[in-house]
Amino acid sequence: MEKIIIKTPEQIEGIRKSSKLAARTLTYIKQFVKEGVSTELLDQKIEEFVRSHGAVPATLGYNGYPKSSCISLNEIVCHGIPSPKTILKNGDILNIDVTTILDGYYGDTSRMYTVGEVSPVAQQLIETTEHCLNLGIQQVIPDNYFGNIGFVIDRYARAKGYSVVYEYCGHGVGIYFHEAPQVDHSARRNSGPRMRPGMTFTIEPMINQGKPGTFVDEKDGWTARTVDNKLSAQFEHTILVTETGYEILSEVDREE
């Protein structure tokens, strides 16, 4: 198996800066998330903001991906491609996922946004998904097993009547966009490798209202949707394993 990179303090500082820029981009974009706005416009604002801070959007040209962010509405699980044809409407829920390359270091984070009045069902899915991410983060402590992240996420999502997407996972991040290990959001207790100080990776659970299955749009080769057309939500952070626990590298003050 591919080795998990232990980052040096200098690398960690670089990944922290990049992650915080990605997070600040997500905070910045919130003001533009409104009924009638296209996801293309959001993507342009994201690209502008990232570049004006000396960074590059990592998704642009990544395996042929055409845009600076992923914007996934409603039944789209992940990898929604921003488009002038996708116009936000009242009641939509969406995930915006930004990955930055700053001084060569990668930071990867995503959040949910709502447009106008959303249904209580959608609101509850969003809250549950954010809690799933937080439960996963609380498992980050030296010597714990990566599998315990997925174990607690899956247990909580199921208890709420939801399902966990197993076809897309979290991942090591920092020096490259996607590094070892694969971070499953549904896993057996005490399975997988163990966490060590200096590891950096994402936790990014996608939680479905209905069935866990997804399928990729044949036309664009990216957009992943729920098989039953029901809603999906996702939150993502870049996390560092410290000597005593974790640091959320992609966390910024909400006021920022």
Ligand code: MF3
């Ligand atoms: N940011 C996504 C992740 O969390 C990856 C997007 S890859 C892309 O891993 F090519 F679809 F942009």
Ligand code: CO
């Ligand atoms: Co990621």
Ligand code: CO
């Ligand atoms: Co991401």
